[in-house]
Amino acid sequence: MTEDVRTDDAPAPALTALAEAYGVATEYWSFFGDRVHVPAATLRAILHAMGVDAQTDAEAEAALSDAEDRPWRRLVPPSLVVREGSGVLQVHVADGHDVALRVTLEDGSVRDVPIPPQESEPRRVDGVTLWRLHVPLPADLPLGWHAVHAEQRAHGGDQPDRTAECVLIVTPQSLAPPPSRPDHGGRAWGLMAQLYSVRSHASWGVGDFADLGDLASIAGERGADFLLVNPVHAAEVTSPIEPSPYLPATRRFLAPLYVRPEDIRETAYLPASDRSRLDGFRGPVAAADTDAGRIDRDASWAAKRAALQLVFAVPRSPARQALLDRYAAREGQPLLDFALWCALEEHFAATLDEGQDRPSEAWDIASPLVAQLREQLTDRIAFHVWLQWIVDEQLAAAQSAAKASGMRIGIMHDLAVGVHTRGSDAWSLRDMYASGITVGAPPDMYNQQGQNWNQPPWLPHALADSGFAPLRDMIRTLLRNAGALRIDHVIGFFRLWWIPAGLGEAAGTYVRYDHEAMIGVLALEAHRAGAVVIGEDLGNVEPWVRDYLSSRGILGTSILWFEYENDGFKPPEHYRRAVLATVNTHDLPPTAGYLAGEHVDLRARLGLLTEPVEQARAEAVAERDAMLAILRERGLIGADATEQQIVEALHLHLIASPSQLLGVALVDGVGERRVQNQPGTENEYPNWRVPLADSAGTAVVLDDLAANERFRSLTDRVEEALRR
Template identity: 30%
Template sequence: MKSTSLDKAALAAGIALTYFDANGEPEAISDDTKRALLAVMENPQKAGKSPLPPVVVFSGNRQRVLTPEIDGSINWQLQTEIGKTFSGSLTGGEAFTLPSPLGQGYHQLTLSKGKREWHTRVIITPRRCYLPPALRAGEKRWGALVQLYTVRSGKNWGIGDFGDLETLLEQLAARGGDFVGLNPLHALYPASPAFASPYSPSSRRWLNIIYIDVSQVADFQQSSAGQKWWKSAKTQKALNQARETEWVDYDAVMALKITALRHGWAQFQARGADDEQKRQFAAFIQQGGDSLRYQAAYDGLQIEMQGKGAAHAGWPAWPEGWRHSQSSDVQDWCAQHADEIAFWQWLQWLAQQQFSQCWARSQALGMSVGLYRDLAVGVAEGSAETWHDPELYRLKASIGAPPDRLGPLGQNWGLPPMDPHVLQARGYQPFIDILRANMRDCGALRIDHVMALLRLWWVPAGETADKGAYVAYPVHDLLGILALESQRQRCMVIGEDLGTVPKEIVSLLRDSGVFSWKVLWFEQEKKGDYRAPQHYPRQSIASASTHDLPTLTGFWSAGDLQLGEKIGLYPDAQTVLNLQQQRMKQKQALLDALHKAGAVPARSAKRADSLAMTAELNQSVHRFLADTNSALLGLQPEDWLGMTTPVNVPGTVDQYPNWRRKLAQPLESIFADEEVNKLLKTVTKRRKAG
């Protein structure tokens, strides 16, 4: 393929021919990369010519006009979401205006000529995402940003659980808090608990069953065998060890919980056929359909495969006949292991029940947002989703980020991308299903790497990330659907828009009502001055940090830079020195901003290099954050406790135990702490005053 025709093919497939590097200079994408990505992508022309695209999206009051690419007269019929039918005839090649009134939702347009039919999904969406009444009224709310697995308590089994989440909601509501922001709760890998990154899930439609609060499972409590096991000295010793570790021992926790829950499952099965719980479980299975069935089958099968020595990599490491959910080997296994599949479905049901209970509790407490969930940007290659639906994902590519100053080879996240052409061919149903699953039982959804609605950096398999290219996604359509589902589920949307953000998406997100994320460390003007609290945009959530960045104390003490040097993150000593000097300037600029905003007493030190992080300085930063104009404010318990150790160090795999570091104190101690209560009281007072 010649370069000009190659470029045309790449552009037609949505592959960008250039990107802007860290210095703002355009970099050309190599022909080899274009060819490699075209080879792994679904050919948009493969399905054959149709008079209309498989799906069209109209937002707001935009004129709803279509032009079928066909000759002659054709008949049309429009079936609305609520069952109303419109019909008529039209002339191909001429503009056709959809009938009105046509309400928001998902409608089906059918064109017919003779015996031939063509179908187009018509989606009518609002322009903006949902906003809770309290925020529409101009109120400013705050909440806690919590990595649930880090939570310690006197009753959990070595990892934060849904019982702890309910306690968190109650304690925060009593102190004026409005929400708990959570890490992704997506299903991971019960067969390999140590593969614990919530951002490399097995499925984004189902929950991580490790968060089940076993003490709330009635069938476990009623199981005599289960209670005998639980009360044994051996179990209690293992339980205490899991609780007392400073880092989550995922293998130990999962082993304890699965053992307990298998006892509970045996008790559940003994219930009568007309038992109400059994009826509810049967309805859950029916509603979950194939997605739930094959998630459960995958969890059970992965345990069996690893028992036979298969690697954690999941289905790619399995024998050939087992690498797809519809293979005869898998179907035979499912038929022979119906009880095992039902067990894993039951665990999903328990998790969903407990999480729903947390949401109901937040609403009973009068919280406006209550819970916000986090949607990861993709799933892992060896996931249940790719196993069950490999056509949707491009398994010979992965997503990541282009090269920048700190990462000259770019980033490869190891997550296969959804093919935008397949997504469109399916009327965006996979995207809709994911939104509905993650907008359930919460008042807000955070979308990780929200720029993925516009574009993703694709890296061909076997290549380093600098050999990738941006692939476009239908951003206007996706934002419209996001707004529709947001309004229908009454769930506001927060976009994680940190890092390299293309200019074209900033206004699109703002106009769609998607909240921006404003992290204190990054809110510096060109001259280095920190943005004043009153200049934060109202349509945003403010925070001091995130799970990928240093804690407040870690930032001030440069603990993150010391750790990075220790584990070899930086190429040379000069890089470390440059980062340390930059940090010193940031600290001074932040201290200046605190003084200017009146967040610190006038008598306080003016020079950052002579000031350690103290309880008073910690309170001052929180006062500054509380005064921001952002409608939402997210605070991290790590910062209330003065913790330094990070929960995640981006760019590391084996160098650092990511996703394991627990909070320094259990919930019972945190909310009994005088300094913590003083801090939260101050935040509540200042948020209400603003």
């Protein structure tokens, strides 16, 4: 039974209309089926974060009038995203004037855009009569990033009295289906791993890009076509480093934590004394490579940074320096700003006492203090620019190793939902983010108070005004050396749950984004990279969103334990085709641990259960027994099946689905039981710090993986089943 949830703080009609004009939901359907009416305080706070004053009814009415006039004040919009073969440009021309349009294509060529006769729509704005024209774009415009130039001039005039430019982005209708091996029936499987957890005897206490290439080679030799890893976005460069890969400092640049110092060419030219020092830095952290206890990012990065500074000081050959210079020129000012942020983090960590905050000016990239420090920290900025170049080189090597092993797709990166509120992106792109707002999720059965992810949201209008350049650059960075991209919480391209500071998680509301534009940019960059895109579309997602993503060639996500139909597990034959299907996810224990009820035991130990532990255990046992009964009915296990046999049977069960991509978690291949991330915890559990181990709790190093019996058995059975 549903009900209307209202508060005494009901918004006036003008405030409601204003919020809707800016994409702010004034009501929504909750997880529990109730229609919730958003209070006026929430709407005002969110509008204020968008730069819209609506504290009084009079202000709301004035802002609503301004919102209606705003597009008319522009000769052309700041950006327009269209699908190939279609698109209409709105042009607003002053009365008594003509307008001429031309498109400068990405290759530099120019084309005129004819304006057909039409019944124009007039509007009086700021005392001037304006006419709205609807101009069809040429149907044969190529895919790419173009620009529309508009010139307005008085009737009979020789010179334009107004000019404007619109970023024109022509995107593909749909992406191509994922590549696969001919004997896999149009499907492909791959390995999924947390890169930091996969270490070799050559690692520095944490898995790195060299390990990534080696793991991809091992998986490719077993028949895998992709290797999905956790986000490798850059985090802090000073301690403490945020362990969650889903709360990065930036989504544009990548983590030098994963660099292998010995694989940098200049390392070979270190003087003997410096090479000895480098080995001394590595020794203590490398000793942890066989320790199954806990990954220490801070120790590993401190050792690596010291070693990398030695390598950075080695003179580069003219050819190598030219490569670095070309990389820096291509990445431009955003790279310099990120490197400056890194240098500032180091500077303030070294000059401020513990607990002392940096000057307020330091949080403003345009302040005189930051300008002064940009000059003062030139060498450190150069070091961090160099580091990103090294990251790019080593990721390219990993993708080459993946493709050389026979993988059709190769490395699959993961895109986090957002960034840290005090990270590089929020600092250097502050005008792109809503101040005083964080994103999260509304209340549901798992989090009855809602969730706050402590990430600032992009401002929808700022994205459009920027021509979606930050989104484009972020995707390009991730796809430059990869064959696929997984989008965490892909619903964020459609709407996000905004939480005003001080109001609490449940007092937020949804804010809509221009999904056609954002998905279009994503599709264009993926098309150019020849990459596959997967959207994590789990949870409370409207059905039309899944249909829309599928129509654009973007795959969804299915997880065995979450797929239900008619009060029971959904038969895999009923899964969607356009998905990445997996048995588990990093927010659940590995399959061996899940079958043993480790998810219940852990939550009980941490005090996270909302129901009696006996009830939770009974529900987990019933769920497991229902799945085992299905496996027996299908002849996949016998009455006395072992844990390993059940894990393999679950993967064979999944292969009965039509899903185009199938994921096999590395933890399932070695018998690990510990979860990588326990939602609802921060320091109570070592989230994102659990190294790869087997069922006995012994660390598994990459050097031994190819010969690991359990890993070979699972991958063999998956490969054989797909071939059949």
